[in-house]
Amino acid sequence: xxxxxxxxxxxxxxxxxxxxxxxxxxxxxxxxxxxxxxxxxxxxxxxxxxxxxxxxxxxxxxxxxxxxxxxxxxxxxxxxxxxxxxxxxxxxxxxxxxxxxxxxxxxxxxxxxxxxxxxxxxxxxxxxxxxxxxxxxxxxxxxxxxxxxxxxxxxxxxxxxxxxxxxxxxxxxxxxxxxxxxxxxxxxxxxxxxxxxxxxxxxxxxxxxxxxxxxxxxxxxxxxxxxxxxxxxxxxxxxxxxxxxxxxxxxxxxxxxxxxxxxxxxxxxxxxxxxxxxxxxxxxxxxxxxxxxxxxxxxxxxxxxxxxxxxxxxxxxxxxxxxx
Numbered sequence: 001x002x003x004x005x006x007x008x009x010x011x012x013x014x015x016x017x018x019x020x021x022x023x024x025x026x027x028x029x030x031x032x033x034x035x036x037x038x039x040x041x042x043x044x045x046x047x048x049x050x051x052x053x054x055x056x057x058x059x060x061x062x063x064x065x066x067x068x069x070x071x072x073x074x075x076x077x078x079x080x081x082x083x084x085x086x087x088x089x090x091x092x093x094x095x096x097x098x099x100x101x102x103x104x105x106x107x108x109x110x111x112x113x114x115x116x117x118x119x120x121x122x123x124x125x126x127x128x129x130x131x132x133x134x135x136x137x138x139x140x141x142x143x144x145x146x147x148x149x150x151x152x153x154x155x156x157x158x159x160x161x162x163x164x165x166x167x168x169x170x171x172x173x174x175x176x177x178x179x180x181x182x183x184x185x186x187x188x189x190x191x192x193x194x195x196x197x198x199x200x201x202x203x204x205x206x207x208x209x210x211x212x213x214x215x216x217x218x219x220x221x222x223x224x225x226x227x228x229x230x231x232x233x234x235x236x237x238x239x240x241x242x243x244x245x246x247x248x249x250x251x252x253x254x255x256x257x258x259x260x261x262x263x264x265x266x267x268x269x270x271x272x273x274x275x276x277x278x279x280x281x282x283x284x285x286x287x288x289x290x291x292x293x294x295x296x297x298x299x300x301x302x303x304x305x306x307x308x309x310x311x312x313x314x315x316x317x318x319x320x321x322x323x324x
Contacts, residue, residue, distance in 0.1 A: 008179040017175075021168050028160055037160055041228060043269045044163035045221050048170040050249035050261035050268075052217035055177055055210050057247070058256035061190040062112065062207075063120045065243045066127030067218050069107075072134060072237030074100035074219020075226040076141050079149050089152070090162070093223040100219025101212040108211040112204075115193070124240070131238035146233030149226055159228050166224060167262070170217055174258050177210070186210065190256075245272075248287055251294050254303030263302055 005011065028037055049071070057063045078096030081087040087095065111122045134141045141147060177183050188196040189203045197203045226232040236242075245268060246261075253264025275286055298305050 006180070013175065017168065017171060021164060024164055025161060038156060039273065041160045041163045043266055044167040045224055046249065046265040046269045047167040047262045049218055049221040050246050050265040051170040051174045052214045052221065053246040054174065054250050054255065054261040056214045057250055059177055059183065059186045059190065060207060060210055063247065064123040065120055065247065066123030067246055068238050068240065068242040069127045069130035070100035070104050070215040070218040071222035071242060072130065072234065073103055075222035075232050075237050076134070076147065078223030079147050079226055079232060080140060082150060089227055093220050096223040097216040097220035101216030104211050104215025105208060109208055112207045112211065127238065127240060127243055131234060134234040134238050141234045144233070146231060149230045151230050156228060159224065163224060166220065171262060178258050244287065248291055251291055252301050254301035257303045260301055260303040
């Protein structure tokens with residue numbers, strides 16, 4: 001009996017995602033290495049955030065350097081809801097994500113009229129303005145002192161599965177946005193927004209939808225990040241380096257692809273752990289050098305490199321970048 005799947009869903013892709021999630025879910029039960037367990041939790045959160053950023057930066061071609069604004073807002077709103085309102089942790093995450101998505105629409109709806117570097121410059125201003133405002137809003141963020149979240153028994157251990165589920169949802173959403181009819185409309189907007197509007201694509205509505213979804217998912221990631229550390233402060237949550245990290249993840253893995261940002265997030269998190277331990281004062285500069293090298297020599301990232309290797313190994317095989 002065939003499953004009632006949409007025509008754009010490949011059963012093999014669904015099976016691969018479910019099998020990978022099942023294997024990763026069993027991982028903590030087969031080993032007791034706390035360091036690896038915590039590192040994988042942060043990696044899953046990074047994967048979800050990178051994929052969410054890619055919905056806007058890759059699928060729409062609107063490269064944002066201000067997504068830390070939604071990350072931080074989602075984290076602080078969720079913390080406030082959990083502390084002051086007694087909201088359960090997961091519901092607080094969702095609430096923080098919705099508020100972050102709405103905030104993305106507040107600044108994003110007018111700025112999405114800008115294209116290319118003008119939009120990117122505007123997002124830098126939004127991110128920095130949000131960081132400054134958040135630093136002085138003691139009632140929400142705790143100001144420079146930050147906010148401490150409730151600590152639950154075995155919280156870090158159980159957050160592994162929550163983070164895995166979050167990454168799986170982001171991957172499934174990326175697949176749906178890329179391969180469905182909505183993905184074709186987004187590709188048309190990315191190519192030429194005016195031409196897309198002329199042929200009946202509601203570019204404004206779809207851009208707002210993607211911006212909301214991207215901001216909401218980033219907000220949930222910020223909330224889960226706050227719960228993981230049980231303490232958050234504006235300088236970390238709204239920091240410009242956090243926005244840059246998602247750009248790097250997308251560039252390393254392959255902007256505009258389905259799995260590329262996830263691969264980039266895995267490499268980035270592992271590389272970050274090593275660089276912070278070995279070169280704590282230089283790691284941001286090394287990120288910049290890495291970004292320049294990837295853009296110069298492999299603009300499609302590791303996904304483009306793997307496709308090129310595959311084409312050389314199997315010249316008779318036609319591979320489409322949109323399938324990756």
